[in-house]
Every structure is written in C-alpha cells, then in structure tokens.
Amino acid sequence: MGNYKHLNDHIYYSELYDKLTINDCEYWENQKDIHIENPKTKEEAERQSRIIFTNVAVELSLWLEKGERYLKKEEMIKQWMDRDRAKDEKLENAIEPKGIRCLQCSSPNMNCISRDLMTDSYDKEEVLFMFQCDKCNKRRAYWENGIEWQSKLYLCSKCQSEMDSAHIKKDNGVETTYSCQKCGHKETDSMDFSKKEEVVDPDFEMKRKKYCLSEEEGRKYSSEKINLEQMADLGKKWKEEEDNKELYDAIAKIKKLTVFELQNILSPICEKAGYVKLEFEKPEIQKDVTLGFSLQDSKSGRSEWDSVHDLQKLIRNTLKETNWRLMSDGVNYRLGFLTGKLRGVEGKEKLLNLVEKDFKKRDKLS
Numbered sequence: 001m002g003n004y005k006h007l008n009d010h011i012y013y014s015e016l017y018d019k020l021t022i023n024d025c026e027y028w029e030n031q032k033d034i035h036i037e038n039p040k041t042k043e044e045a046e047r048q049s050r051i052i053f054t055n056v057a058v059e060l061s062l063w064l065e066k067g068e069r070y071l072k073k074e075e076m077i078k079q080w081m082d083r084d085r086a087k088d089e090k091l092e093n094a095i096e097p098k099g100i101r102c103l104q105c106s107s108p109n110m111n112c113i114s115r116d117l118m119t120d121s122y123d124k125e126e127v128l129f130m131f132q133c134d135k136c137n138k139r140r141a142y143w144e145n146g147i148e149w150q151s152k153l154y155l156c157s158k159c160q161s162e163m164d165s166a167h168i169k170k171d172n173g174v175e176t177t178y179s180c181q182k183c184g185h186k187e188t189d190s191m192d193f194s195k196k197e198e199v200v201d202p203d204f205e206m207k208r209k210k211y212c213l214s215e216e217e218g219r220k221y222s223s224e225k226i227n228l229e230q231m232a233d234l235g236k237k238w239k240e241e242e243d244n245k246e247l248y249d250a251i252a253k254i255k256k257l258t259v260f261e262l263q264n265i266l267s268p269i270c271e272k273a274g275y276v277k278l279e280f281e282k283p284e285i286q287k288d289v290t291l292g293f294s295l296q297d298s299k300s301g302r303s304e305w306d307s308v309h310d311l312q313k314l315i316r317n318t319l320k321e322t323n324w325r326l327m328s329d330g331v332n333y334r335l336g337f338l339t340g341k342l343r344g345v346e347g348k349e350k351l352l353n354l355v356e357k358d359f360k361k362r363d364k365l366s
C-alpha cells in the first residue's frame, strides 16, 4: 500500500502557484491597448488619452497582483499541503471492511486491491475499497462504513427511464455503454485513465521571472505598499481636516478654563448685569465636571421670567467659546435666589462633541 499519495513536495506546489500567478497576470497584460502613433484627428487624440489611462491602470493592477500573489504564496502552499496531507492520512488510517464475499461465486477470498478517496452519495469525500475475487476475478467495492458502493442511476435522455450499463476495458481506460430498458436508446461514455504527458510551456521560466516576484522584489513591494498606504492615510487625514475645517477651527478657538478661571470671568460679568455673590458648589467629577452655582438678583423690580432669561442668555454667551456649558435644566429662581448647573469638558473627543452639538443647534436655528 501507500500508492495513494496526494502530498507532493514543496516545489510542486510552488510551481502550481506560479502557474496561477502567470495566468492572472497575463489576463491583466491582455487588457493593455496599443498606443496610437501620432494621433491626427481629435477622436484619435481622445482615444489615445483613454488608452494611456487604461494602460496606467493596468500597470498598477499588475503591480498589485504580482505583489499580493507573492505575499500570499507561502500561506497558500501551506494550506494546499495540509489539505493533501490530510487526504493521505484519511486513506492511511481507513479500516478495511471485513467479511466480504464474491457476488458471483460466494468465495470468501476477496483481496483488497485499492483504496481511493471518492465522493459518496452525500457529496462527502470518503474512502472506497475495491475487492477482487481470487477465483473468478469479479469485483465489489465498499465504503469504509461497510456499505456497498452502488453505481448512480443513469436515466435515458429520451424517456427518463433507467438505463442498463455495460463496461468495456480499453487500452487507456473504460468505455461504458448505456442502453435504455424502455425505448432502446443507447449512449456511450468513456473514461481515459492514461497518464497524459504534461505539456511544458517553453516560456514558463521566462514568464515566471516576469510575474513571480523573487524574495528581494517581494520585500521591495512590501515597503512600497506600506509607503503607499501611509500616503493614502495622510491624504485621508488632510481631506478630513479640510472637510471639517470649521469644526477644527472652532475647537482651536475654545478657551479651556479651570474652575478658578471660570469664576474670575463669570463673576464680574454677572455683577455688571445685576447678579451678585456668585458661588460654586463642590464640583461633581464624573465623565465630565458638573458644577452647581448660585447667584442673587440685586436688581429690584426685575421679574422672575426676566431674571431667569437674562441670566441664561448671559451665561450662554459668556461661555460660548469656552469648554463650559449651562446644563439643559437651565436656571431656577426662588425669591431672587438663582441656581443652576454648569458642565465642563476636557479632551479632544469631548471638545469635538461639544462643538458639533453647538453647530447642530445653530443649524437648527438658521
């Protein structure tokens, strides 16, 4: 036994892979168009520029194809070898069914003459054992699980009835004749088992040199690819910053104030507008900083509604270009005593959110 080797050496898979690479690259090569020498008319000139554009695109595709095929080569070869090794192991480890007798003469002396991986009726690859009778040479085939192999039903193309089959051995294979039990229609099919001499493409080595990268060329491709990706990333970043220029400008303009600085700015402005004794509570520090505040309205005769709205407007305007905002609950008023909460953010992401929210509010208003 052991005549069922699927696994080949590395050279075999390497050449197979290169043949596929050559096929892919030749496909691209065939997309190239021939330049027009000295275009004379406007149409010719237009066609010429299209051709030039196409050819540049094809060159780029070829460069990518060659490079990517090179980078994936060893992984693919490993997969192929693992697959074929597994097939060999499956065959090697399969257990030969016992107790097979000849269907013709009932002799128990059936010799197993081959084992092969075949697709069963569930489309699964399983091991099929072929037995041959010592006495009359009649054969029977069994799957590893002990179920006898059955030829697939062959239906007549004319009347869809079941057909009988007869096999004739030829020098290089088997010829099968099917005849319909009902209408007598006959069909033949032949299987060629002769080993075909592989036709060697005389240009194989030359094409290989052209399309299959060497280790050094592969390294060069890798670094060129990284450079290109970095350039693309940079371009994307530029584009993004350009698209969001207004946003980034607004963020750059934001004054990041500490609680102390906030009090120093807010206090005099409020006092000027008739709100005195600005006091902050102890800040609550969670994701952002929440700061409760209180003030007293010193302007007599100002109504509750005016007092609240004037203060809200004042705080919003004062803090517009800072990292602090009046929280959405707004300001509460009891007998001239005003309270509310401020929210302060830090960090680029948070500031971006803040500005985006402002922009949305502004867009809604406009």
Ligand SMILES: [Zn+2]
Pocket (backbone or CB within 6 Å): 102, 103, 104, 105, 106, 107, 133, 134, 135, 136, 137, 138
């Ligand atoms: Zn027999």
Ligand SMILES: [Zn+2]
Pocket (backbone or CB within 6 Å): 156, 157, 158, 159, 160, 161, 180, 181, 182, 183, 184, 185
């Ligand atoms: Zn028929």
